[in-house]
Amino acid sequence: MEVVPRDSGLIWWGFPALYSLRFLFLVYYIRRPSGDLLPLLLPQPSLFFFFFAMSSYAEGRGEQEIHVLAVDDSSVDRALIAKILRSSNYRVTTVDSGKRALELLTLEPNISMIITDYWMPEMTGYELLKSVKESSKLREIPVVVMSSENVPNRINRCLEEGAEDFLLKPVRPSDVSRLCSRMR
């Protein structure tokens, strides 16, 4: 048995559909004892690179899910903000305290935005905002503060501390839609 070096013209005459893949395969022939040629398709090293590139391309083009973290001690408000955000096709996780929010932030790497209530027992939204902005890992995440009270001092303090926006409750879909451009 001998190996005959590649002769792409001969093989593709037999398989015209494979002509476009000619750069991806090496073609050798093995001459059988009976005399006829048996084609041998060996993948080119470039084929592996090709598949790798294709899979990276597909991954990059996949939908980047926007994941919002909503923090509120009121179950009614959590249900409301979650519904408004989900209606805009955002993925939402709700927690009931600043402490749980910080715990989740250490585990979840890809939070696009934090929306938090101001008045919460134990840790206020302002304190949560400060913690986020003081953390080198988390400070890039935009934080929006919500409150049922229109207190200009409070609003200014939050904005000065780095809050992206301040929403008055009850929150409406129109309030949330103007936030979408600020998501990370």
Next chain:
Amino acid sequence: MLPLCSRVLLSHPFSPMSLMALREQLNMLVNSMYIEGLLDQQFQQLQMLQDASSPGFVAEVINLFCEDAERILTELTKDQAVVDFQKVDAYVHQLKGSSSSVGAQNVKLACIQFRQFCEENNKDGCLNALNVVKHHYYLLRNKFDTMLQLEQRIQAYDSKQQN
């Protein structure tokens, strides 16, 4: 107040009312709640958020509100001999927030009054205000119960029609 014929119909839960009649009854109930000030614009926002993908959204929010409100009212009713104004104010603030989010206008306004009395450290005013809040809340809850029952009957009718 609902007209007499509706009250009679409501008291016979097994009367075979048509789907259209049920829907009309529900609409009349909700409209009367708006007119009487039990509900405000925010409730409309909730209704608009409910869609095919979440047909139970309004019911869910109503149930969460009622659970929350009853928990708070129970706490406020305890220990009426000594009034810790700060603690009471915190509870009323919570109730005001959830009633505002659900569109429970009368309850919300009663809570705002209540907080005034807390700020003034007025014990009698607070006790009175608590009764007013309870009155408005239980009135609202009765109507919510009727509303949810009607909705359930309508949905049952709809799914029966489909089968």
